[in-house]
Amino acid sequence: MRASLLSLFAFLVLTGCCRTHYEIYPESRETPEDAYRLIRAALLGEEPVLLYESLTPEFRRRLGVSDLREFVAAYELRKDDFDRLASVVEDAEVGEVTYGEHAGLRLARLPVTAYGRTVNFFLIQVPITRLEADLGPPYGRTAFVDEIEWTKMLAVDDEGQVGLRHPYDASAAGITTPEEIHELRFHREWFLFDIPDLPEELKALMGPQEAQP
Secondary structure (H helix, E strand, C coil): CCCCCHHHHHHHCCCCCCCCCCCCCCCCCCCHHHHHHHHHHHHHCCCHHHHHHCECHHHHHHHCCCCHHHHHHHHHHCHHHHHHHHHHHHHCEECCCEEEEECCEEEEEEEEEECCEEEEEEEEEEEEEEEEEECCCCCCEEEEEECCCHHHCEEECCCCCEEECCCCCCHHHCCCCHHHEEEEEEEEEEEEEECCCCCHHHHHHHCCCCCCC
């Protein structure tokens, strides 16, 4: 992994011993504050998968993250650094969210302050598809998140009837029959899009570089 999420938060990390954290959280990204709570919970609960899923694909590409497996491997290599980071995030305070627009999507700015320093988290509201299926043994109930923008999938006729422009492809989720589908939801969630106001001394960390163990 060339540039990790750790680079974005590193300026918050001052000192502190490593600790093990546990966080109970609702898995919801309905608001920018909810999305931040999930990021915080991922750090405190030592959940790299949840942390990875909280980033937009565009943000992952800017970080040089190719896939989830690479991110989790880098997390394990730098576990002590993430533990120190969690110690700081645990005490950080969240300010008032303000809203804007980016490329036709809603954008939110969320200031987060720790030890007298403030960084702005920019989150974007993304239309996503959630599918939950019962695939039977040995898989059972399985959740699947599709990053396709569902607003381009739907059509509304003159009478207000909603339909699909083309069939929805659920093959990636392993669906073979309609009976396996438990729930299909189209909704909008907030994900971390950028943290542009890094201190000058740490901007170099955003460039391509190899993560060190």
